[in-house]
Every structure is written in structure tokens, then in C-alpha cells.
Amino acid sequence: MTRQMTGAKMVVQALKDQGVDTVFGYPGGAVLPIYDEIFQQNGIRHYLVRHEQGAVHAAEGYARATGKPGVVLVTSGPGATNAVTGLTDALMDSIPIVVLTGQVPTFMIGSDAFQEADTVGITRPCTKHNWLVKDTDTLSGVLHEAFHVATTGRPGPVLVDIPKDVQFATGTYTEKAKAKVSHYQPQVKGDMETITQLVEALETAERPVFYTGGGVINSGPAASQLLRELVDATDIPITSTLMGLGCYPASGKNWLGMLGMHGLYEANLAMHGCDLMINVGARFDDRITGRLDAFSPKSRKAHIDIDPSSINKVIRVDMPIIGDVGHVLEDILKVWKARGRKVNKEGLQKWWHQIEQWRAVDCLKYKPSGKAIRPQYALDRLEQLTKGRDRYITTEVGQHQMWAAQYLGFEDPNRWMTSGGLGTMGYGTPASIGVQVAHPDALVINVAGEASWLMNMQEMSTAVQYRLPVKQFIMNNERLGMVRQWQELLHGERYSHSWSEALPDFVKLAEAFGCKGILCQDPADLDDAIMEMLDYDGPVIFDCLVEKHENCFPMIPSGEPHNKMLLGEANTKDAIGSKGAVMV
Amino acid sequence: MSPLNIKKGSTKHSAYNLRPNFSDVQETHTLAVLVANEPGVLARVIGLFSGRGYNIDSLTVAEVDHDGHTSRITIVTTGTPQVIEQIKAQLGRIVPVHEVHDLTVEGGSVERELALIKVEGSGDKRVEALRLADIFRAQVVDSTLESFVFQITGTPEKVDAFVDLMRPLGLVEVARTGVAALSRGV
Numbered sequence: 184m185t186r187q188m189t190g191a192k193m194v195v196q197a198l199k200d201q202g203v204d205t206v207f208g209y210p211g212g213a214v215l216p217i218y219d220e221i222f223q224q225n226g227i228r229h230y231l232v233r234h235e236q237g238a239v240h241a242a243e244g245y246a247r248a249t250g251k252p253g254v255v256l257v258t259s260g261p262g263a264t265n266a267v268t269g270l271t272d273a274l275m276d277s278i279p280i281v282v283l284t285g286q287v288p289t290f291m292i293g294s295d296a297f298q299e300a301d302t303v304g305i306t307r308p309c310t311k312h313n314w315l316v317k318d319t320d321t322l323s324g325v326l327h328e329a330f331h332v333a334t335t336g337r338p339g340p341v342l343v344d345i346p347k348d349v350q351f352a353t354g355t356y357t358e359k360a361k362a363k364v365s366h367y368q369p370q371v372k373g374d375m376e377t378i379t380q381l382v383e384a385l386e387t388a389e390r391p392v393f394y395t396g397g398g399v400i401n402s403g404p405a406a407s408q409l410l411r412e413l414v415d416a417t418d419i420p421i422t423s424t425l426m427g428l429g430c431y432p433a434s435g436k437n438w439l440g441m442l443g444m445h446g447l448y449e450a451n452l453a454m455h456g457c458d459l460m461i462n463v464g465a466r467f468d469d470r471i472t473g474r475l476d477a478f479s480p481k482s483r484k485a486h487i488d489i490d491p492s493s494i495n496k497v498i499r500v501d502m503p504i505i506g507d508v509g510h511v512l513e514d515i516l517k518v519w520k521a522r523g524r525k526v527n528k529e530g531l532q533k534w535w536h537q538i539e540q541w542r543a544v545d546c547l548k549y550k551p552s553g554k555a556i557r558p559q560y561a562l563d564r565l566e567q568l569t570k571g572r573d574r575y576i577t578t579e580v581g582q583h584q585m586w587a588a589q590y591l592g593f594e595d596p597n598r599w600m601t602s603g604g605l606g607t608m609g610y611g612t613p614a615s616i617g618v619q620v621a622h623p624d625a626l627v628i629n630v631a632g633e634a635s636w637l638m639n640m641q642e643m644s645t646a647v648q649y650r651l652p653v654k655q656f657i658m659n660n661e662r663l664g665m666v667r668q669w670q671e672l673l674h675g676e677r678y679s680h681s682w683s684e685a686l687p688d689f690v691k692l693a694e695a696f697g698c699k700g701i702l703c704q705d706p707a708d709l710d711d712a713i714m715e716m717l718d719y720d721g722p723v724i725f726d727c728l729v730e731k732h733e734n735c736f737p738m739i740p741s742g743e744p745h746n747k748m749l750l751g752e753a754n755t756k757d758a759i760g761s762k763g764a765v766m767v
Numbered sequence: 768m769s770p771l772n773i774k775k776g777s778t779k780h781s782a783y784n785l786r787p788n789f790s791d792v793q794e795t796h797t798l799a800v801l802v803a804n805e806p807g808v809l810a811r812v813i814g815l816f817s818g819r820g821y822n823i824d825s826l827t828v829a830e831v832d833h834d835g836h837t838s839r840i841t842i843v844t845t846g847t848p849q850v851i852e853q854i855k856a857q858l859g860r861i862v863p864v865h866e867v868h869d870l871t872v873e874g875g876s877v878e879r880e881l882a883l884i885k886v887e888g889s890g891d892k893r894v895e896a897l898r899l900a901d902i903f904r905a906q907v908v909d910s911t912l913e914s915f916v917f918q919i920t921g922t923p924e925k926v927d928a929f930v931d932l933m934r935p936l937g938l939v940e941v942a943r944t945g946v947a948a949l950s951r952g953v
Contacts, residue, residue: 311862
């Protein structure tokens with residue numbers, strides 16, 4: 184029996200068939216029929232955001248905290264263009280989201296109609312795929328395909344543009360099970376021959392290191408479990424990118440901490456000095472590699488990635504394995520066990536001895552100040568006071584983001600949401616809302632800088648409306664801290680437009696939004712203030728005034744290799760050469 | 768010997784087949800891309816090249832299987848071996864792209880281009896143009912007392928050579944289709 188229904192009803196039906204119960208959105212003229220259907224049902228809960236960018240980031244936060252695709256519904260024209268930053272963010276960080284946009288009716292497309300924009304044209308380069316649906320009969324099939332594409336292979340954002348007449352018209356609904364089998368079926372099983380090669384290399388390597396990334400998280404919790412089993416059984420050290428934090432527990436004995444531009448000394452030197460690098464679901468991003476011709480010069484490299492275009496994109500690898508991280512790790516473990524669980528014990532012992540010497544440098548040490556709150560101290564205390572709780576952390580972008588990655592420990596995957604690839608200021612607040620929607624009883628903290636936070640602060644209104652007790656932990660230095668740091672290191676301390684001369688009173692702002700505001704500026708009061716934030720049953724804006732001219736270290740200056748790290752006490756003057764200055 | 772068959776404990780000498788670092792040599796490759804014939808698919812392919820800074824020397828596209836809704840895009844592109852590999856991998860990522868073939872490495876191919884060439888002139892030049900057209904097996908598809916339109920098919924190099932010869936003889940306009948290519952054999 185075929186089911187006839189309107190396009191608008193199909194949207195709701197398809198979402199239900201796909202197991203969606205949460206949508207973030209903002210209504211407008213071109214999506215009114217869909218909103219009318221949402222009004223007349225109970226299965227899907229819609230969260231009204233305050234700006235479409237917020238809707239997409241909230242969906243990203245939701246997706247990253249659950250592993251399920253996030254869904255967004257916005258209107259045509261400005262609704263769609265406001266979603267572009269979120270789409271690009273999700274594309275760069277491989278986050279599965281499905282964005283539904285309204286469009287002017289098909290017969291008005293191309294006429295410069297009110298709130299018309301070429302949505303599929305604008306979003307073509309910032310989605311994994313997108314569709315303009317011109318016929319109601321094909322709508323449900325496209326929607327099912329959209330979910331398939333967003334969640335299969337390397338996940339990413341997709342967009343379905345639905346003209347208003349297609350929403351009104353009646354057509355045949357295609358069930359999810361009966362939808363046409365998509366041509367898009369990426370390979371998930373790795374090549375066994377290369378996997379065996381990798382196991383052989385792993386057995387003999389003297390200085391191996393695991394370099395893990397967001398692909399482990401995206402592959403699902405099972406991949407993290409397999410990774411932990413492999414790391415612990417082989418006793419190989421492990422580091423991770425910003426995106427992969429939590430795939431191996433920060434308290435685990437083999438954990439070296441994050442690597443990269445602001446990564447830990449021991450992690451970066453292990454990458455530089457290793458003889459076998461096993462890249463698991465990371466992509467040799469420029470924040471990780473530093474200078475390419477001096478990147479880990481003596482190592483053989485294996486690269487596990489589901490996206491063939493990631494292989495040999497910037498770094499030539501010896502053992503490319505195309506496949507899903509979970510599947511490949513399972514095979515590696517199987518082969519390694521079958522071959523007798525061998526490792527180069529003697530080599531590893533020396534390697535760990537070397538790593539311990541690097542660890543002894545204690546690159547994250549700092550001297551707490553009696554007068555001002557140092558940002559490292561603030562995060563140290565936040566970590567101590569929230570450790571062990573059911574905790575999710577989002578961040579904005581900048582110094583605070585790097586400090587959060589350095590000083591907070593993540594024990595499990597899907598607990599850390601940050602804008603890695605695109606570096607979107609304004610990501611954290613809406614993302615924290617999406618996370619809290621997914622986990623209503625958990626502790627959700629957005630570690631923010633005041634400048635980033637102001638970019639999407641309107642979403643506090645969303646948090647208050649839906650009683651989402653998100654904690655906005657703003658480390659306020661009245662500066663664009665990372666910009667200021669670069670101007671200090673690169674531009675002769677000429678601080679061009681990197682501070683705010685008129686910041687709001689965040690406590691009053693909190694009250695205006697209808698949530699709690701807390702101000703803290705004395706290190707002696709910090710613990711009590713944080714506890715007050717944690718104990719409050721509702722959204723909090725925490726204004727933590729921190730040391731204004733703190734720099735984020737360790738740091739690999741751009742254009743330099745891993746072994747040229749700057750530590751906190753180092754003389755940083757002229758550390759970045761003219762060649763590095765052109766890089767970002 | 769398997770490239771990984773190295774002595775236990777040895778790190779100084781790698782038995783790996785170490786490839787040279789990324790080569791700087793520019794190579795020209797002909798790619799055949801089979802795509803689902805859906806709206807925007809060409810824009811996706813072209814957007815990939817412009818967005819990532821790759822070169823397009825020539826591009827042709829037409830539907831080749833009406834029932835299967837499949838189109839064939841033939842792209843001639845130039846880049847270092849690493850860039851060519853990236854182009855192929857990036858093309859492969861596009862959802863409606865079904866197959867990507869590098870005809871340059873997959874055992875040779877036949878490449879042909881069609882061009883229409885208008886030449887204006889009288890007297891000796893006109894006779895000379897006609898004589899050269901005959902040598903190149905170009906056909907006259909339009910003629911007035913002052914002009915010819917020649918149709919020529921062949922490799923891009925052959926078309927180039929013919930156009931160069933026509934220039935001093937009164938070349939007015941050229942229209943070229945770009946390269947269509949198929950692999951040799953089955």
C-alpha cells in the first residue's frame with residue numbers, strides 16, 4: 184500500500200522513520216508548512232534557537248555527544264545563509280548533521296523572490312552533499328538518502344532544500360526500508376595485507392607511537408574500546424589531536440597528552456623521534472605537522488582513514504589503510520594476537536625511559552599567582568572540582584580552548600566538543616545547548632573566552648527557555664587572547680584591535696537573560712565560586728576575570744618542526760621567522 | 768623480499784621501498800569520470816577544481832547512458848603526481864561520482880578532439896588552406912567565395928598544428944570540443 188501525504192508531512196514522517204526525536208530550528212515563510220506539521224505531533228521535539236548559526240552548532244553538539252545525526256530546520260534565504268558557518272564547521276570536523284531548508288516555490292526559483300537564495304549553490308562546497316527537491320514524490324527518498332550520506336563513511340553535513348510548493352503538494356511516501364539503495368557505499372574493511380604489514384612493523388618497532396584523531400570518536404564507542412585494548416596490550420604510547428581527546432583516557436598510563444601546535448612536549452617529541460607512527464583516524468592537519476619537510480623524519484608511517492583523499496594528502500605514508508577505524512583496529516588486534524602478541528620489549532623500555540625524561544620537563548607547570556587568577560589555574564581548579572562527574576565540555580576558539588585541551592582530562596569519547604578544523608568563535612554556547620538537550624541530567628560546561636562567547640550569546644535565551652542548565656565558564660581577559668599572543672610574537676607587540684574597550688557586565692547580562700551570573704576575580708574565591716556554579720540548578724554565566732597577558736604554551740611556532748617547541752619560560756622574541764609569519 | 772622483512776632491532780637501515788619525496792614534475796593526465804546525471808553534478812566537479820586550486824586543461828561532458836542516467840566527464844589536468852592522486856581521491860568523494868579512471872596510467876587511451884575552424888581569404892592563400900586541409904584530412908563543412916569552415920578531428924596536438932598553419936592563411940575563428948577519451952582494448 185502506498186501512502187499519500189503532503190511534502191510537509193513527509194518531512195516529519197521521514198524524520199521519525201530515521202529515529203529523530205530532536206530538531207533545532209527557526210521558522211520562516213518558506214518552512215511554515217513543515218512547522219505546521221511539527222505543531223500537530225508529539226514525536227519530535229523542536230528547540231527554537233535565536234539564530235540559525237546557533238541551530239547548526241547546537242545540532243553539532245548534539246551529534247558529537249550522542250553519535251547520532253543532528254537535525255536542523257531553517258527557512259530560505261537568510262535562514263540558509265546563516266547556516267553556512269555551521270555547515271562548514273561540521274564539514275571540517277566530519278560531524279553528521281542534516282539541515283533542512285525551506286525554499287521559495289519552484290515556479291519562483293530564479294526570479295529573485297523575497298528571501299530567495301541559491302541555497303544548494305551556496306552550500307555546495309560546505310556540505311558533503313546537498314539536494315534541491317523539485318517533486319514531492321521524490322522527497323522522502325531524498326531525505327532517507329540524506330541521512331545515509333551524512334552518517335556513512337566519513338560523516339559530514341548534508342542539506343535538503345525544499346521549495347514551499349513541494350511541501351504543500353501531495354505525493355507518495357517511500358518507507359525507509361524501501362528507499363532506493365544508495366550508490367554511496369564507502370569501504371569500511373581495511374586491506375588485510377597492509378594490516379599484516381602494520382602488525383609486523385608494530386612487533387619490531389623500537390619507538391612506536393599511536394597518533395589518534397577524531398576518526399576514532401566518529402567510528403563509535405567500540406573503536407575507542409578496541410584502541411584502549413590495543414594500546415594497553417602493546418604498551419605503546421599514545422597521543423591524540425584536539426579532535427580525538429577522550430578516545431583514550433587521560434588517566435591511562437600510556438597517555439602522552441594532546442599533540443600539535445599547543446600540544447604537550449612529550450607528545451610532540453615522541454612524534455618527532457618515533458620510528459613507527461600509527462595514525463588512527465587523524466589527517467596530518469597543519470596544526471599537527473608543523474613544518475612538513477621536518478615532520479617526524481625517521482619514522483615509518485601507517486595511516487588508517489575511511490576517506491581515501493586523506494591518504495598522502497600532505498604526508499606520504501608507508502602503510503595506507505582505507506577503512507573504518509573500528510573495523511581496522513579489530514583486524515589489527517586479531518592479527519597481532521594470532522601472531523603471538525609480540526612487541527619489541529627492549530626497545531619499548533628504552534623508549535618509555537626517554538619519554539619519562541621528556542615528561543619530567545612538566546611543560547604545563549605554572550606558578551599560581553596570589554593576585555590574579557591565571558587561566559591555567561582556573562582550568563586546573565575546574566578540572567579538580569568536576570572530575571568524576573558526568574561531565575561534557577564544549578569550548579569556543581582561542582587560548583582558552585587550548586588551555587582546556589591541556590588542563591582538562593577526558594576519560595571517554597563524545598565528552599569533548601570543540602571547533603577544530605574551522606576554528607569557529609561562537610561555537611561553544613550553542614554546542615553546549617545541543618549537548619545538554621541530549622543529556623539533560625549531565626553537567627555541561629562551555630569553557631569560553633569573553634570575545635568568542637559574545638559571538639553567539641543570544642543562545643542563552645534558548646537555554647533559559649528550555650531550562651537547560653548549561654554553565655558558561657568565561658575566562659575573561661578583555662583581550663582576543665590568541666590574536667594578542669600572535670601580535671606579541673610576530674607583529675612587534677602592536678596590538679591592533681585585539682582588545683575590547685566596552686565589555687558588558689556579565690552578571691547583569693545573566694540577570695537580563697534570566698539566569699545566574701557569578702563574578703570571580705580573586706584566586707582565593709575561585710573554588711567557592713565554581714562550586715556555586717555547579718550547585719546552581721539552571722544556566723549560569725560565570726565571569727572569571729583572568730590574567731590579561733598570559734600566553735599559551737607550549738607552542739610550536741608556525742613554520743617550525745616539532746622539536747623546536749617553545750616552553751613557557753623560553754625567550755619567545757623573534758621565535759617565528761618571516762617564513763612562518765605568512766602561515767596562520 | 769617483502770618490503771617489511773627487516774632485521775629485528777634494526778633501525779638504521781630501512782628495508783622499505785622508500786619513495787622519493789613528493790616529486791615536483793608536472794604531469795598531464797586524462798581522467799574519465801562517470802557520474803550520475805543529476806542537477807549540479809558538473810558544478811560539483813568544477814567547484815572541486817577551483818576550490819582546491821587544481822588545473823583544468825580541457826573538460827567535456829555529455830550524457831552517455833540515457834536509461835542509466837549516467838554522464839561521462841573527460842578532464843585533462845596537469846599537476847604533480849601527488850596532486851593528480853589528490854584530484855582522483857577528491858573526485859571519488861563526490862557522492863554522485865560513480866567511477867574515476869585515470870586513462871593516462873590505465874594502459875593507454877585513444878584521445879580525440881573535434882574542431883571547427885573558419886578561414887577567410889582568396890587566391891593562393893585560399894588554395895593553400897584547402898591543400899593543407901586535405902593533408903590533415905579536414906573536411907570543408909561550409910564554404911563561401913571568401914571563406915571556408917573546416918572540421919578536423921584528431922589529437923589535441925594535431926588540432927593545434929592545423930590551427931597554427933591556418934593562422935597566416937586567414938584564420939578567423941576556432942571552436943574546439945575539448946578531449947573525449949576511451950581506454951584502449953577491453
